[in-house]
Amino acid sequence: MSPVLSNLSRRGFLAGGALVVSFALAPRAFAQLAGGGEGGAGPAVVAPDLKGSLKSTPWLDAWIRIDADGRVTVFTGKVELGQGIRTALIQVAAEELDIPPAAVTLVTADTDRTPDEGLTAGSHSMQDSGTAIQNAAANVRMLLAAEAARDWDVPADQVTTGGDGRLRAPDGRTLAYGEVAARLSLHVQAVPDAPLRKPSDYRTLGREQPRVDIPAKLTGGAAYLHDMRLPGMLHARVVRGPSVGTSLQSPDLDTVVRMPGVVTVVRQGGFLAVVADRQWTAIQAMRHLQRAAYDRAPQPPLPADGTGDAVAATLKALPARDISIMDTSEPAGPAARTVKARYTRPWISHGSIGPSCAIARYVDGTMTVWTHSQGTFDVRRVVAELLGLPPEKVHAIHAEGAGCYGQNGADDVAADAAVIAKAVPGRPIRLQWMREQEFGWEPLGPGMMTELEAALGADNRIVSWRHAVWSNPHNNRPVGAGGVLAGNEADPPFPAPEGKPIPMPEGDGSRNSNPLYSFANTHVVYHFLKDMPARVSALRSLGAHLNVFSIESMLDELAAAAGIDPLAIRLDHMRDERARDVMQAAADRFGWSKRPKGDGRRGCGMAFARYKNLGAYCAVAMEVEVDRETGRTLVRRAVAAVDCGQPANPDGVRNQIEGALVQSLSWTSREQVRFAPDRRASFDWSSYPILRFDDVPGSVEVVVMDRPGAPFLGIAEAGQGPTAAALANAIADATGVRLRDMPLSPDRLKAAIGPV
Amino acid sequence: MSVTITVNGADHALDVDPSTPLLYVLRDDLELNGAKYGCGLGQCGACTVHIDGKPAFSCLTPVGAVAGRRIRTVEGLGSAGAPGLLQQAFEKEQAAQCGYCIAGMIMRAQALLDRIPDPDDAQIRAHMQTNLCRCGTHMRILRAVRRAVALRKGTQSAQEVRP
Numbered sequence: 069m070s071p072v073l074s075n076l077s078r079r080g081f082l083a084g085g086a087l088v089v090s091f092a093l094a095p096r097a098f099a100q101l102a103g104g105g106e107g108g109a110g111p112a113v114v115a116p117d118l119k120g121s122l123k124s125t126p127w128l129d130a131w132i133r134i135d136a137d138g139r140v141t142v143f144t145g146k147v148e149l150g151q152g153i154r155t156a157l158i159q160v161a162a163e164e165l166d167i168p169p170a171a172v173t174l175v176t177a178d179t180d181r182t183p184d185e186g187l188t189a190g191s192h193s194m195q196d197s198g199t200a201i202q203n204a205a206a207n208v209r210m211l212l213a214a215e216a217a218r219d220w221d222v223p224a225d226q227v228t229t230g231g232d233g234r235l236r237a238p239d240g241r242t243l244a245y246g247e248v249a250a251r252l253s254l255h256v257q258a259v260p261d262a263p264l265r266k267p268s269d270y271r272t273l274g275r276e277q278p279r280v281d282i283p284a285k286l287t288g289g290a291a292y293l294h295d296m297r298l299p300g301m302l303h304a305r306v307v308r309g310p311s312v313g314t315s316l317q318s319p320d321l322d323t324v325v326r327m328p329g330v331v332t333v334v335r336q337g338g339f340l341a342v343v344a345d346r347q348w349t350a351i352q353a354m355r356h357l358q359r360a361a362y363d364r365a366p367q368p369p370l371p372a373d374g375t376g377d378a379v380a381a382t383l384k385a386l387p388a389r390d391i392s393i394m395d396t397s398e399p400a401g402p403a404a405r406t407v408k409a410r411y412t413r414p415w416i417s418h419g420s421i422g423p424s425c426a427i428a429r430y431v432d433g434t435m436t437v438w439t440h441s442q443g444t445f446d447v448r449r450v451v452a453e454l455l456g457l458p459p460e461k462v463h464a465i466h467a468e469g470a471g472c473y474g475q476n477g478a479d480d481v482a483a484d485a486a487v488i489a490k491a492v493p494g495r496p497i498r499l500q501w502m503r504e505q506e507f508g509w510e511p512l513g514p515g516m517m518t519e520l521e522a523a524l525g526a527d528n529r530i531v532s533w534r535h536a537v538w539s540n541p542h543n544n545r546p547v548g549a550g551g552v553l554a555g556n557e558a559d560p561p562f563p564a565p566e567g568k569p570i571p572m573p574e575g576d577g578s579r580n581s582n583p584l585y586s587f588a589n590t591h592v593v594y595h596f597l598k599d600m601p602a603r604v605s606a607l608r609s610l611g612a613h614l615n616v617f618s619i620e621s622m623l624d625e626l627a628a629a630a631g632i633d634p635l636a637i638r639l640d641h642m643r644d645e646r647a648r649d650v651m652q653a654a655a656d657r658f659g660w661s662k663r664p665k666g667d668g669r670r671g672c673g674m675a676f677a678r679y680k681n682l683g684a685y686c687a688v689a690m691e692v693e694v695d696r697e698t699g700r701t702l703v704r705r706a707v708a709a710v711d712c713g714q715p716a717n718p719d720g721v722r723n724q725i726e727g728a729l730v731q732s733l734s735w736t737s738r739e740q741v742r743f744a745p746d747r748r749a750s751f752d753w754s755s756y757p758i759l760r761f762d763d764v765p766g767s768v769e770v771v772v773m774d775r776p777g778a779p780f781l782g783i784a785e786a787g788q789g790p791t792a793a794a795l796a797n798a799i800a801d802a803t804g805v806r807l808r809d810m811p812l813s814p815d816r817l818k819a820a821i822g823p824v
Numbered sequence: 825m826s827v828t829i830t831v832n833g834a835d836h837a838l839d840v841d842p843s844t845p846l847l848y849v850l851r852d853d854l855e856l857n858g859a860k861y862g863c864g865l866g867q868c869g870a871c872t873v874h875i876d877g878k879p880a881f882s883c884l885t886p887v888g889a890v891a892g893r894r895i896r897t898v899e900g901l902g903s904a905g906a907p908g909l910l911q912q913a914f915e916k917e918q919a920a921q922c923g924y925c926i927a928g929m930i931m932r933a934q935a936l937l938d939r940i941p942d943p944d945d946a947q948i949r950a951h952m953q954t955n956l957c958r959c960g961t962h963m964r965i966l967r968a969v970r971r972a973v974a975l976r977k978g979t980q981s982a983q984e985v986r987p
Contacts (some may be wrong), residue, residue: 150922150959278918285923286911286930288858288899295857303852347852348844421862421870421958422924470860471922471959503863719918723964727921730960753867753956761952764962 106543106570106606110186117260120199121145125183128211129254131204132161138233138246140165140172142201145185146193147176147444147466148281151724151784153193155279156716160198163273164205164265166229167245177444177466184445187545189474189606190574191683191782198716198780206262212248219243231271267714267776274776276719281468293440293467294425298496301427302331303347305354306484306499307340308553309362311508311748312603316340319357327353334491337559341488343497351502368601370743371515376412376809380517383538386597391569393578393592400531400588403523407625411520411618413810414740415602416513417756422470424477424510425500428489435462435489439482440469446547447479451486454549454558462486473731475545475605477501477510483552504751509553512741513607514540514600516577518618522587524630530641533587537615538595539577541567544605569596570610574680580612580789583619584681585641602741602748608728609785612679613735616789617796617810620675624797625806634674634797635660644678646685646711646773651676653771654687654709669694670704671802675793679786685711685773686786688729690765692798699818701799703733703765708787710770713778721783722770728787729768734759736792738811827891831856832900842888847871849887850897858898858927862956869955872928873897879935879954898927901934910934913972914965921959929955933969942973 111124118126125131125145133141142161148154154174162169175181177188185196209229216235217224226238234242267274284291309316321333324342329349334341340357344350368386371378427438435457439447447464451457464482472478485499501509516539525531544567549555555562570576578594607613627637635655642648654674655661663672674689690706708725715721738757742749750756792810800806805820828837829846831854838853845864850856850873859882862870866881873882874896902908907915910930920926929952936943936951943951948969957965 150920150924152921278915279920282915282918282920282923283904283907285920285926286898286914287902287904287907288856288897288927289904290857291923292857294860297852297855346844347848348841419958420924421868421922421956422860423862468922470924473958500861503865723918723921723961726963727960730962731958734960752865753863758956758958759960759962760956761949761962761966764949764966768963 106187106189106545111184115257118258119203119260121183121185121196122200122203122258125200126257128204128207128256128258130183131201132208132254134208134245134249136246136250138171138244140167141175142172143175143182144197144201145177145183145445146188146197147442148468149188149442150468150471152279152717152720153188154281155277156194156720157198157201158280159272159277159716160202161205163270164202165209166231166265166271167233168231169272169277171233179445179448179462179464187443187446189442191679191785194716194780194782202264203262204258206264207258208254210262211252211254212245215248215252216243274715274718277717279720291468292422293427293438293469294422294500296427296438296467298427298429301496301498302343302345302492303350304341304343304485304488304497304499305350306501306505307342307354307357308505308509310504310751313365313367313747314362315365316357316360316362319360321357324353324356332492334488336487336491337561338557339487339554341484341499343488343492364746367746368599370601370746371414374414374740374742376410379412379414379515379809380410382601383515383517383597386599388538388595388597391578391594391596393572393594394582394590396590398588400529401525401527403531404526405626405629406521406523407622407629408521409622409625409808410517411614411621411808412517413515413614413617415515415604416607416735416739417507417741417750418473418476418510418513418607419756419758420470420472420476420506423501423503423506424481425469425498426482426485427496427498428482428485429496430489430493433461435486437462437464437482437486438467439464439478440467440472441478441482442472442475443479443545446545447482450479450483450546450549450552450555454483454552454555454562455486455490474513474607475511477506479546479551480509480553483554487554507751507756508748511544511603511605514542514577514604516611516614518614520618520622522622522626524626528630528632528637528640530587530626532589533583533591535581535592535618536595537577537581537611538597539611540597540600540604541569542576542604542606542610543570567598567600569594573682575611577611579610579615579680580677581615582681584644584647584678585638586643587641609679609788612677612785612789613732613792616675616677617736617792620677620790620793621796621806621808624673624800628800638676647676647678650685650709650711650773651687653773654689654707657709657769657771658689658707660689663691666801666804669696669802671798671800673794673797673799673801675790675797677789684781684783684786686725686790688787688790688794690794690798692795692802694799694802694817696803696821696824699814699816699821701737701812701814701817702763703795705767706765707769707771709773710783710786711773711775711781712783713775713781715772716780718772721772724783725770725787726768728785729791730759730764732788732791733765733795735788736795736810736812738813740811827887829887829890829895830893831895832897838887840887842886844887845883846873846885846887846890846895847882850882856897856899860924860927862925868925869932870925870928872931872955874931874935877938879932898930901930909975910937910968910972913975914968917964917968917971919961919964919968921961925955925957929957929965933972937972937976941976945970
């Protein structure tokens with residue numbers, strides 16, 4: 069076994085842990101577990117009184133093992149996506165066990181070793197896994213203290229810890245955790261009330277902690293799945309038409325099988341791949357096969373062009389199921405001013421910098437798949453169904469990939485690699501998609517539209533609020549073979565399942581369509597569109613991007629109509645104290661009250677949302693400068709304030725919010741997938757440009773609110789919606805022009821401003 | 825066909841199709857992880873290395889064209905145990921999220937610092953324009969490059985670099 073493999077797949081695997089009687093997870097029905105974590109049903113709840121993912125996996129030894137020498141191994145079903153969760157979870161475990169972070173080895177999602185916590189998605193990891201590990205660690209520390217107390221014959225509450233992995237008696241005697249652990253079994257269920265450490269005693273949680281994954285990423289270390297090299301590994305490329313819905317007619321297999329270095333061609337139904345001893349050979353063979361003409365399957369019409377009207381026309385042509393999200397009525401005064409507006413977002417690519425990759429190996433009837441999917445356990449389900457293998461014969465292991473920001477090609481490429489590996493038993497198969505395959509075949513973030521109508525009374529209170537949103541499902545995450553391309557290409561094909569909405573409170577297209585503000589007479593409806601013109605699935609923040617953009621744009625439209633300050637109209641309608649606090653914190657740090665007034669060129673905007681109305685609170689304020697000749701908008705400075713409960717790693721929080729802000733500026737100001745009449749037409753970074761260094765803000769500052777001991781609230785998706793609206797509001801403040809159709813591009817702004 | 829290339833100061837004789845992009849030779853033959861496949865089109869910079877001191881897209885460069893030329897990769901700047909100046913600065917600023925673009929960013933920035941020891945912010949932004957980051961780590965990458973400049977000058981404490 070190569071050093072790389074052992075590093076990635078066996079890191080920290082310490083057999084024979086002293087505390088472990090057996091490493092058993094509760095048996096559960098196979099189908100019940102699928103697809104949790106995006107906001108839909110997750111792994112089955114077996115212990116409802118416990119917190120976080122302990123509800124579904126209550127056994128302490130599923131989460132924490134302590135070896136006789138004191139080494140601590142912590143297990144999580146969540147995975148590192150570049151969001152820093154590995155470091156944050158190590159901090160949580162270290163704090164609650166009261167040991168140094170360096171003493172903790174963390175094992176991330178692996179179907180043979182860790183709890184199934186559903187997807188790593190929806191900003192759930194801190195709530196689900198952080199909370200589970202925190203409470204599991206508190207249980208373990210409590211059990212260790214009780215055992216030591218018995219040994220010393222002192223009351224358990226007089227046994228203390230000092231942050232060094234030793235238990236202390238009042239008289240100064242000490243025992244190492246490992247010694248005590250050797251006498252205990254942790255194959256017991258957690259109790260709900262194990263005391264947590266006091267925030268005033270924290271040594272690790274809430275302190276800046278350099279991320280453990282960064283050094284290798286800066287120095288060419290083996291940091292990614294892409295960097296794994298297994299003995300005897302072959303390189304594969306999958307061969308498809310240019311984009312979803314196309315299929316190659318008659319690829320020239322005869323020539324390719326004779327190419328030197330080509331090991332084999334795998335063709336099963338509509339699935340086609342080449343396997344070679346070298347990557348470049350596989351790529352050349354793939355290119356040759358792709359010269360074939362292709363057919364296009366019929367599908368609902370794609371948008372005729374990139375305009376908001378075309379997005380709206382495309383969506384409104386689809387049959388809708390109407391879902392009432394919110395419906396309140398109370399007495400309110402008559403409307404003095406009414407504003408009505410439509411907002412749209414086009415289809416957006418995840419745009420991972422590294423195209424998706426997987427390694428699969430089929431040996432002795434067992435398939436092992438290394439995957440950077442957000443749903444490691446779902447990869448097992450998909451591959452088992454696709455290949456007709458019992459689930460226990462599929463071992464899926466997470467290894468890091470490039471940032472995915474939702475469901476990109478990761479799940480598809482894992483299934484592709486498994487199909488190829490099954491056909492070439494004994495040899496590890498490394499498959500990486502090409503750039504144009506990632507753009508052409510990954511599920512996109514869905515195009516969406518909203519229509520809002522809101523009215524202000526004479527006292528500047530909002531007396532009615534109507535919000536309608538049209539969207540495809542955002543959660544088409546695969547939980548079976550029909551959810552991946554290779555399944556659709558099998559003979560006979562596994563049909564793609566019908567898309568379903570995620571119910572509130574989390575929602576999908578409806579996410580954040582229910583305002584957190586207190587408006588009178590609020591009516592929110594979700595026009596759910598199950599038929600998908602383009603292949604779509606989860607993109608970071610799901611519908612919150614457009615819904616928050618719409619709500620927060622409308623608030624500024626109302627404020628402008630009535631001559632009210634944008635911060636004042638928000639505070640006037642917000643009762644949630646934490647929401648008020650983040651708005652005020654962002655405004656204070658920004659200098660909102662002393663901001664430069666819109667002068668045709670410069671202007672300021674702000675926006676707020678609490679993600680899903682149950683996650684992190686985030687407010688964003690920014691100042692823009694518009695070049696009226698070209699329509700180019702530069703963000704001179706941006707300030708975000710975020711309340712995520714107790715932050716695990718404040719710098720990690722800032723990193724995520726800065727990233728969300730910059731990424732949302734890119735989505736909102738310049739991104740849209742282009743379509744030909746019947747297929748996608750964005751294949752590279754010139755046909756799908758994203759933000760580059762010339763256009764990033766002059767400065768970005770993030771204020772992290774101090775909430776000692778408050779429950780964790782994930783932050784990865786908190787900033788996207790507020791950033792989008794703050795940009796539109798700042799542009800409106802600067803120019804007097806309100807842009808409602810994303811992208812808020814220079815061309816559109818220039819056209820809206822008119823002749824200079 | 826045999827091609828000899830010089831990478832990070834060491835010569836390697838390889839039996840390889842000379843049309844093979846340098847990227848695949850670095851990754852698969854020399855087992856160097858730094859340069860990444862991002863687009864294969866020279867549009868994203870994830871594969872950036874230096875050829876004779878100049879930044880180049882290794883995904884577009886046939887290995888046959890670089891025989892006898894000096895190739896430097898991020899592994900040539902330092903290691904996790906003994907990081908180079910830019911690597912130290914990126915670590916200090918925690919200038920990575922997924923990090924897939926970062927080795928290319930560092931090599932791109934190194935080329936600037938090799939040419940202009942004390943670049944201003946506009947020069948840094950203009951120079952880094954070729955490289956894409958999707959996580960939105962740009963602000964930290966810019967800070968890290970400025971920090972590396974300051975570290976080299978040795979005239980400012982680390983804290984003073986932060987804007």
